[in-house]
Amino acid sequence: MHLLLVDGSGYIFRAFHALPPLNRKSDGLPVGCVQGFCNMLWKLMEDLKGDDEPTHMAVIFDAKGKTFRDDFYPDYKAQRPPAPEELVPQFPLTRSATRAFNIPSIEMEGWEADDIIATYACKARDAGYKVTVVSSDKDLMQLVEPDGSIRLLDTIPRPGQPPLRWIGMDEVFNKFGVTPDKVIDVQALCGDAVDNVPGVPGIGIKTAAELINTYGDLETLLSRATEIKQNARREKLIANAELARISKRLVTLSQDVPVELDLDALARQPVDPGKLFPFLKAMEFATITKRLAGLLGADPEAWEPDPELAVKQSGPIGFNNEARADARAARAVASGKAEAPLILHAAAEHARIKAIPFRPDHYEIIRDAAHLQRWLDAIYMTGYVATDTETTGLDNQTADLVGISFSIAPGTGAYLPLGHTTGQGDIFGGGAAEGQMDSREALGILRPMFADRSILKIFHNAKYDLGLLARYDVAVNSIDDTLLLSYALDGPQYNTMGELADHWLGVPGTSIKELIGTGKTQITFAQVDLEKAARYAAEDSDMTIRLWHVLKPRLAAENMTTVYETLERPLAPVLGRMESRGINVDRQILARLSGDFAQRAAALEAEAYELAGSNFNLGSPKQLGEILFDRMGLEGGTKTKTGAWATGADVLEDLALKGIPLARTIVDWRQLNKLIGTYTNALPEYINQRTGRVHTTYSQHSVLTGRLSSNDPNLQNIPVRTADGRKIRTAFVAAPGKILISADYSQIELRVLAHIADIGALKDAFEEGLDIHAMTASEMFGVPVEGMPSDVRRRAKAINFGIIYGISAFGLANQLAIPRGEAGDYIKTYFERFPGIKDYMEEQRKRVKADGFVTTIFGRKINFPNANSSHAAERSFVERASINAPIQGSAADIIRRAMIRMEGELKRAKIDADMLLQVHDELIFEVPLGTEAEAMVAIKQVMEGAAEPAVRLSVPIQVDAHAAHNWDEAH
């Protein structure tokens, strides 16, 4: 018979300092000690086989509250600081873990774990058991038996030491200088600062051992204290005899705790996969789950995560409330009213990480397979890794891989150089630099790690690395992204690694410019000196892991987990694939348009010179203003904020109406010139040599409201409003054998407004499929929809848009070219007809002033740090923006959800369709010719249902889809 007693509380406290901190991947719940605890439990079962295999087992914990020791010595453990914040949530989880392994979890109020352990150990010893106590607590060393019937076992992982360290007679003697039965006498004399056991002041462990070995035990020593020769020692012992006796009582473990379970009840039970896997999956311990599944011959997929412990998933109905609760909690945090351990935990993590110094000389350069394998082993041990690719350029569709860096903990870092060349600045590139692994071999080694779902890969801007690695056939599963964490938490406030490092870590990141220079003399990263490159690259990963440790716990603390998990992280790979696909652009159509536009622009230019009476640079607003308002002396000119003449299109239109033909000519010239410069001439330059297509880059983290932006080239502002502009869209064509589909949300923002502000009249109109602007006009002006003059509808439309933009009389007057007073009357009438809108606007104004942010219906936060600015114009601006942001942002969230779900749904419906572009309320697809009808049905379904189940909108969502060979006709 062999009883194994685990000192659960002792393990947690010691493991806390010995193990790397680890948070649950989904929500930042700290679980490092729980994971260490689970590892320890199953390793014990693995290691203690044969003679050492326990027949009985229990895990003992400290209960909350006072113990009997407090009754006679209130200062006992009084100086112990409260448990670290990240430990607190782990206490109950270790109990759950114990039960998950089908092991009794024992704790008793009024007793310390040590007393319960002592009671069971002695009972078992007397019954002839062998006893092992899993602990390294010196207070338990008094239990060790010389014959080995009771031993301690220390299992806290420590670098450079064996995983199991037995503590028997010899080890106790080494520690206390006495046999185990005299340990309490020694402790009574030397005391214990940590537990606030007083002992005899001035007597340390060595003196105590010497005295006890001389006199036999404490009582004998105290009764014969007068015999001691050393004056000081004698006086101290006599003066503090009572303190020594109290100390002995404090350290002596009780052996007669009235335990409820008898020894038989501790007999080992077989592990029950139905208890174990739901727990492990809820904790997201992928590696342990896999190993235990192998050991037990079980399929972990057969069990769902324990719903009590898992990250709360948004249910069909619950989400709206949850999002509101999130928003409430976030407001509480912002106003400092929240009391939440997670907030303190996040703050503590920030302080901890910030205090860890950077040690560039500790970074490693990986030059061979063995070294790479050592890092891989470390990554698998850790379960996560910050990683970053170094390349020859900013465009992941053309750049080449130069190296990869890794970091598994703050202060660690390694750089794996793969594509460095010799010969700095040599345009022929030189040969490969010495001391680099073959990139095919290295990628072959790394591929399984990147694909492994149990290893979390932490990037800063994962979309870039994913798109690049995909070109090297490296698939990446399980990602986190510090850029998107920051965006979910703080919006586009900090963007670059440098800004984040500066703000959160208090260090200026090395600028890439220091390595590659700028302008004409710029080199690529491949040409950077390898040692320098390694320091830069490893530092990048080091900073990424630090930022992750700082930002990830904030997610749970600030209730942004759902936003990050459902709107940010899963979108990045989707966008990455859209960028990789690109879109087919017909070079010849653009060339023909360039010629046509240039010819017409030249004619207009000549006409302008004629009308102006001199040659000047038509592209210069400065020169134009001087000609119009100084030389020609035209009236009514206004100045811009810098004092220059304003010559915008609205000003020129005005002049044209007043009979100044030059103004019209300039307007037309500018339009053509814009089309040439920004589109017909620029776009062909973006056609990728390798793919023959144009690949935009989306920014997921730049827009305040949650929209995407598109750049290099911007494919979200391809002209559509004018006939000439639309011709450019005809150059965006389907590949041979394919056809384009454009699917766009109809009036999505007005529908969202009707839902959020709960406007019955608007909702009814959408429900009945009415012309919403005509309906508005009819309500406002009392004009029947039938036979309504187009100008009346136009005004109503302007007002509807104005509402979405946070209307002002000034702005509406400008838009409609009517007097301010008249515009003000319109707005008044509107608010009278739709009082709910006014309430909504007031609510947002109030919110932004009180909280500094507003939220979308999915819980996304939009920050306005200037909400209480002393500048009136700035304040008004914030008010308008805070009215617009929830509307624009909720619509943006809806299309994000559609995009995230789209690929999976199309695949499920066995529809072959590639999502290529997003233009805020529109998605462009490329599908095989002939399949467009069924594709459109499926696409519409996903888009129209995108808000659900998270939010059940109270207005119908309508999507219009068209298929055609080019984008102009499909739109």
Next chain:
DNA sequence: GCAAGGACGTA
């Protein structure tokens, strides 16, 4: 060579 300002393309 770079930043700022003006102008203008989109939703």
Next chain:
DNA sequence: GTACGTCCTTGCA
């Protein structure tokens, strides 16, 4: 009145 990105000129280094 909201939210963006790009091109061109201008002015300064």
